[in-house]
Amino acid sequence: MRIGIAGVAIESSTFSPHRAGLADFDVRRGDELLARYDFLSSGWAAGVEWVPLVHARSLPGGAVVGEVYEGFAAEIVERIGSAGPLDGLFFDIHGAMSVVGRVDAEADLAARVRAALGDGVLVSTSMDLHGNVSRELGESVDLITCYRMAPHEDAMESRERTARNLVERLRSGLGKPKKAWVQVPVLLPGEKTSTRIEPAASIYRRVAEIADEPGVLDAAVWVGYAWADEPRCQAAVVVMGDDEQLIADRAYELARAYWDARADFEFVAPTGTLHACVAAGLNSTARPFLISDSGDNPTAGGAGDVSWTLRELLTIDELTTGRATAIHASITDPDAVAACVAAGVGNPVSVAAGGKVDSGPAGPVELTGTVFSLSDDPVGGTVAVVQAGGLHAILTTRRKPYHHLADFTLLGLDPAKTDLVIVKIGYLEPELYDLAADWLLALTPGGVDQDLLRLGHHNIIRPLFPFDPQMPDPDLTPELI
Structure with a gap:
């Protein structure tokens, strides 16, 4: 046949x-x-x-x-x-x-x-x-x-x-x-x-x-x-x-x-605002502490360049001073990566990161630090890591999910020895799930915002739960086709 x-x-x-x-x-x-x-x-x-x-x-x-x-x-x-x-x-x-x-x-x-x-x-x-x-x-x-x-x-x-x-x-x-x-x-x-x-x-x-x-x-x-x-x-x-x-x-x-x-x-994990999740992680003794940056998850359809979370992380003293360490994965921005390549590993760099495709939550964010590493990835293209205090921000040429330990270790990063690992993801994929000593899901903005009611659906068939929580029971009689 x-x-x-x-x-x-x-x-x-x-x-x-x-x-x-x-x-x-x-x-x-x-x-x-x-x-x-x-x-x-x-x-x-x-x-x-x-x-x-x-x-x-x-x-x-x-x-x-x-x-x-x-x-x-x-x-x-x-x-x-x-x-x-x-x-x-x-x-x-x-x-x-x-x-x-x-x-x-x-x-x-x-x-x-x-x-x-x-x-x-x-x-x-x-x-x-x-x-x-x-x-x-x-x-x-x-x-x-x-x-x-x-x-x-x-x-x-x-x-x-x-x-x-x-x-x-x-x-x-x-x-x-x-x-x-x-x-x-x-x-x-x-x-x-x-x-x-x-x-x-x-x-x-x-x-x-x-x-x-x-x-x-x-x-x-x-x-x-x-x-x-x-x-x-x-x-x-x-x-x-x-x-x-x-x-x-x-x-x-x-x-x-x-x-x-x-x-x-x-939700598959306890949820909260980004700042509440970061505060909980910093106050916890569980290491590594993972946080899902859920609103721009590229494996759910996010643009991958929403910069809102990076902007907020850069306001947290424990991270910017290096008293705590964190990884943020990732922001897609080929121009920012090119600037890091031009600067070279170990050299200072200042880039306007993200917010160029999906600028709704936040526009480009000023990221100033040191080029920690540069590498080539079959999915993400050229990848740059910028270190700003204790924060390592991953920038990619192309949209890429971070699901595996090797995604980090090939960049010279060790998530197992990092205080906070903040990943654009929803539920944790198996390797990250096994890695996490504890885990929270941050309700962050983006194209795959977990708060469906604030996204603004107009073309779905109503009534529909949870948009219409008091809707009557539907007719669930199957049709033979």
């Missing part, structure tokens, strides 16, 4: 002024695309010819530039047309891509893919649980699933399940399964729906149990994406299988559980 692989994957904040262009994407074709998925050589995949079409993946950011999206979509359609007969398509997307001038980008892409393939080719779709499943998207694809963990430690496992479900369905000759689909009018940030804690832990545990039931092919719950202002942005449930009554009953069960728990979701 011949199965194609294609997709475009990015998470896009419509509240961020960043625009995702071609340079933001890692675009793969041919063997480079096949190399993205180690599981293609697994035993269950024996006898399958995997046909790499084109796949584009980007760090989360702002909405995708229209012509960039059109180029990707056109290439996928063209390659489908020239690939020869296909039995199936492994459609690897995120689910929260926004495109300038469009309302439901993934549904549009799926519809184009379906038109190019025809009705007889099975399409199996892998998504992030922070994606959105509109009815239009659900109609255009045949199989659909998403991650069951946040943080996404099961991301590749979920993709493998997507591909394996497709292969098994083709081998069985059963054709397209039924899908019980229902949206749940709840829109919460990922930091309130982590599967590390309740109630998400129990809900997603139940998802896995349902997926293993006879008569069920797979089950999934999407949290949705809180930082896009589109009608499709809300939670969703899809249960697939051949027993229509069973999948409808299980979809209703999951939707009801999510709705009933809506007010029980809490």
Whole structure:
């Protein structure tokens, strides 16, 4: 059997002024695309010819530039047309891509893919649980699933399940399964729906149990994406299988559980203002003390150059005098990095850092200190660290998340021996989670502000929790599609 692989994957904040262009994407074709998925050589995949079409993946950011999206979509359609007969398509997307001038980008892409393939080719779709499943998207694809963990430690496992479900369905000759689909009018940030804690832990545990039931092919719950202002942005449930009554009953069960728990979701860590979190960290004996600078998190769609937190850190005497040490990761600013390169390691430098793409919370901030280190990073480009008293501020040429210890140690920094580590992130990724002796989540401003009510959504479908906390119970009857 011949199965194609294609997709475009990015998470896009419509509240961020960043625009995702071609340079933001890692675009793969041919063997480079096949190399993205180690599981293609697994035993269950024996006898399958995997046909790499084109796949584009980007760090989360702002909405995708229209012509960039059109180029990707056109290439996928063209390659489908020239690939020869296909039995199936492994459609690897995120689910929260926004495109300038469009309302439901993934549904549009799926519809184009379906038109190019025809009705007889099975399409199996892998998504992030922070994606959105509109009815239009659900109609255009045949199989659909998403991650069951946040943080996404099961991301590749979920993709493998997507591909394996497709292969098994083709081998069985059963054709397209039924899908019980229902949206749940709840829109919460990922930091309130982590599967590390309740109630998400129990809900997603139940998802896995349902997926293993006879008569069920797979089950999934999407949290949705809180930082896009589109009608499709809300939670969703899809249960697939051949027993229509069973999948409808299980979809209703999951939707009801999510709705009933809506007010029980809490932030994955204690929260506070930045200054309150810093004061708590300085007064604590726990080291290292991590603080999530959540409002400009680049892995949720932040522009990466919001300078507000850096500005505030530079007003704290314990840090500027060196009585305490801190790392701030990071601010994207190629001009500031270039100035650091020109100055050289060990030399004084003064730069206007950040606030040039997303200047809403704060404009460029004067950062005066010493160039501590310079390095090259495959994601962040040239990276400069400026030391100002006890504060080490990381500046990058390109947007980059800081999730791994090596991200710091390669810069000459040791987060384990630093008092405060302040990272643009939401919930801590595994290595940082293990590193933290204690941890707080700072409610800072930016394109992925955790305070949804102050962002200014206008295009979501109301009523919607938590925007309408007293809304009546919705009709959660699943629809078979």
